[in-house]
Amino acid sequence: MSDRAGTANTPMRAHGGADHHESFLVYRKFKWLKIAALLSLVCFIAYLVHQPKDIPNGGTWLGYTLGGTGAALIVWLTWFGYRKRAYSSGAGRVQAWLSAHVYLGLALVVVATLHSGFRFAWNIHTFTYCLVLIVVASGIFGVFTYARYPSLMTANRRGLTTAQMMANIGAIDAELRTAASSLGDKLAALVVKATQETKVGGGVWEQLRGRPRYCGTDEAARELQTVLRQDLGAEEHEARKLMVLLTRKSQMLAQMRRDIQYKAMMDIWLYVHVPLAIALVVALATHVFAVFFY
Amino acid sequence: MAEHYKIAIIGSGPAGLSAAAHAAELGVSHILFERAKQYSDTIYKFQKRKHVMAAPETLPLRSDLPFKESSREEILGGWADGMGARASNVRMGTEVTGITGQKGAFKIATKGGEEFTAEAVILSIGVQGNLRQLGVPGDNWERVQYQLDDPDEYQNENIIIVGGGDAGIENALALSVGNNVSIVNNQAEFAYAKPANRALILAAIKEGTIQGIMSANAKQVEPGLMTLSVPDGEIQVKCDRIIARIGALPPRKFVESCGIQFSSPAPTAFPHVSDTYESNVPGMYIVGALAGYPLIKQCMNQGYEVVEYILGNNIPPADEPLIQAKLDHIKPAINPSRLIELIRERLPVYKVLTTLQIREMLLGSEIHFKKPGEVIFARNDYTNSFWSIIDGQADIQINPTNPAEVVTLQPGQFFGEMGLISGRRRTATTVARTDCLLLEVPRNSMIRLQRSVPEVKRVIDEVAIIRQIKTYLTPTVDDAALSEVVASSEIVALKPGEVLIQEGTDDDSVFLIRSGSVTVSSTIGGQEVVLAYLPAGNYVGEMALLTKQHRSATVKAAVASEAIKINSTAFRALLDRAPDLMKQVKGKLETRMRERVQVEARPEDTGLIEFLLRQGFSEATDVLLIDESLCVRCDNCEKACAETHHGVSRLTREAGPTFDSVHVPTSCRHCEHPHCMKDCPPDAIRRAPNGEVFIGDNCIGCGNCERNCPYGVIHMAAVPAEKPSLLNWLLWGAGPGPGEDKSEAGMNARTGSKHATKCDMCKDDPAGPACVRSCPTGAAIRVNPEQFLNFLREQGR
């Protein structure tokens, strides 16, 4: 769409490499997927070719090589938590790190499994192996949420920011309060319920579910529904107006809660992934210690 | 009989006050008029405890009153004490409404109906002007106000905001939390507001949080009730308070009524003053911000100097040592007055300037001495200063692939004007041919000069047109062949949105865009569809000329732009003489027609491009874009920015509009001609050699740039606390962590010191933008608009 003549307005500097959007999964034409696949393949072939005196296990030269590779991977994968926050580091984009993290993390399953030689028991070694699997599984779940929720979030937002959504809800509350001043006690009580017993956010579980156990606004709307079925006489008109306001507020609350839900989904798994990753490093150290000193 | 004085001083800002103090010190009969109830109303209205800067640091202060970097309170206190210690004749609360008469016998009339006479007048009324009043019956109700200090003061009120500009919108939005707010706009749209504000207010009106009353004008005010005239009659709106934000009346009218001429009709123009600050009216002097000198120290110096000049004492200017310091490295030695003489003798661009203007220009400029072969600037450098040769010769390399192909410039000629005009990268490398003495004037000084002295612009444009036609169109054609084209060309200035070519018309001139950018659009299926976007350096209009048909599309300025209009007959003749050019023009015509067919087939695809153009792509050099289908809202980008920029993020991820899933967060676009630079008193906003627009440490915190940036990316922020190292925080939880804002707690010891902050493209970090580097998913990227639009075209989007 743009012609370029004499004064090319060339970019200022390397922008870190990208001139258009590219997911960390695709990063540089799946560079890290290829590397990880190659690593897995090499390990696998070595495993097949290797003829240990004993049955395959961690104690052979291949076992040590696989173990060493796995341990290095685990330490490096955990180091990502540091790199992510080392904001002034020039060591590659975090996107590249994550791309490598994801694919090499998956390759770790191959490396660790082969390292184990499929010998499992109730001991620290298998425990460490299980931790690897759980951390990787949570990571896979994370990638799933990263792929799914961002677009849903944009669609749900319809261009509003959190502050704007909050302000809109606040504005409806103000309208509700103004309306309440000319209502009878019964209807006014509903307004109080809707304005004072409604919250967004809440505990982890409520966030993930996307709706609270109890919502004053929804409750008030439900009660008003029943009230409306009776003959209200002069108050009928006011009550209908109230219903419109409550419905609007309900919709806005639902939008806001969905927003919070999506965000929570993208956050929650890290609370499993990270602590277990650290537990894994500790278990790994114990496992190595046990191997060499017992 | 009116009271008579030797000197009358109007306005007690730093300029007028310093003048009065000096007159008092010398025992000269004088009178000082001040409209407000206290001295220096402009500074009095600064935010409480504001930290006032004393830029330029190196300029010595020449005043009987004290002034150094400190708080507003201390400075005002120091001045009050200084005035108290002198027998100065002061009239507070007295607005001057008219000055008539001539040198030796001026008559000064005040609002109260008094009259005074004086031999000389010093006008030092600044540029703040008078806040515009509603001007309708009943507007003296005590609840009609023209300012809003603290929106939190008001709760549960019905408030009417009059005025759909940025100030009105910002007030309305702030008050709408907790109040019932209506906004009255005298137009059908919020055309004068920043896009960000416009979007917010439209959303608020749509949601019903603010009531919008459009195309309405105030008619009458009664306590508790406002009458408005609207297109279909009159309406009455209940109100507990009316806040009118309808701008300030610039003092120009008053100044002109005194017989003073401004340098041009442009609203940015200043009155012309002589080397002794005398205006075109003999005996009437102008100092301070009104004369175009916006820094307090300059104002105070001028107040002192002007009194001396009126008394006939020709004291040397205060900036002498500063200019001398710039010449210390030049051999053989040269002094400032000799330099000024040389500039006037040899450089036609500056011939008409007063010594005062040349000195002011020199303060920001550099004098260079270059040896033969030394590169002055290289092609693609992002500098846009303006160079002149005082002595020696310089070579411009006109062919990037062959450095031997040069044009040699002689003493008196200038170069570098292309970058200055287009706001883009240097188009050619320039090298010293012999020993050279060069004057380099920064962009901002040059823009100001062109604005205040039209002759400077004229001289530059005369040469620039030829060079631009050559560079952008025909590097290979010789000057003789071009002369006809040049002779018939003229410069057309365009406002944003102004039409250059109208579809269906018959005119067939060709236009060369030399600054800004244009969009080419056509009406397809009843809808205006953008066909192309052309930045500076491109030409348009060749299609009608070659196909001999009506204009097939409309061309509009996307931002304030300038085009060179070339007469069609002359252009035709040029094409016949230059077969290369003919081939190139025809080639481009074919591509453009092909693209047009593509767009016509799928007009809906241009939506994203139009959206991006509206977000400033048309004047940007670098834009942060977030792909919302990848963004996991971790805010790592903001944290990274804050972490690498004294704890204050220069981007707001969530704010800013979205189209499809492309989100343009609030972050600097590094505009070609940055609006933010326009009114920065200490010239603190500059462009780094790589193109980054950044704010230097000499920012005085006036907030002008925050108001001038149309994209709302500048924020005034306090300087926060130091942070612990990352490992310290991870391991021991020391201090505020990454991205945590401690600006409140850690606010600088210099209380109340706020500075303008904005994205500097992480220019000091060789690894590039921290926000982009820290995004884990690849959602955040910084793009060059032209490249990104090309990418979209290739993708068929």
Ligand SMILES: Cc1cc2nc3c(=O)[nH]c(=O)nc-3n(C[C@H](O)[C@H](O)[C@H](O)COP(=O)(O)OP(=O)(O)OC[C@H]3O[C@@H](n4cnc5c(N)ncnc54)[C@H](O)[C@@H]3O)c2cc1C
């Ligand atoms: C928010 C802000 C922050 C700033 N911070 C700094 C800083 O830190 N450092 C710095 O160097 N500069 C700063 N500046 C710039 C500086 O304040 C002004 O440029 C300077 O005050 C101009 O001085 P002046 O004497 O020319 O005019 P002003 O200070 O504007 O004074 C004009 C006076 O004339 C009076 N007046 C006007 N019309 C009439 C009339 N008809 N009759 C009688 N009296 C009249 C006005 O009431 C006023 O008191 C800042 C500006 C702003 C807006």
Ligand code: HEM
């Ligand atoms: C045993 C192997 C792994 C270890 C030790 C590990 C460890 C870590 C650590 C320490 C973080 C930093 C989180 C933070 O500080 O915010 C992280 C983030 C992450 N990991 Fe893993 N990880 C492993 C495997 C995987 C795998 C296999 C995947 C995906 C398939 C994965 C996906 C992710 C993702 C998506 C993030 C979040 C990035 C972000 O949003 O910042 N991880 N991991």
Ligand code: SF4
């Ligand atoms: S701050 Fe200046 S350069 Fe940046 S977007 Fe605003 S006007 Fe443009």
Ligand code: SF4
């Ligand atoms: S480029 Fe640097 S300064 Fe600009 S927003 Fe990104 S991190 Fe902040």
Ligand code: SF4
């Ligand atoms: S760092 Fe990337 S993913 Fe995180 S909020 Fe910023 S743009 Fe979105």
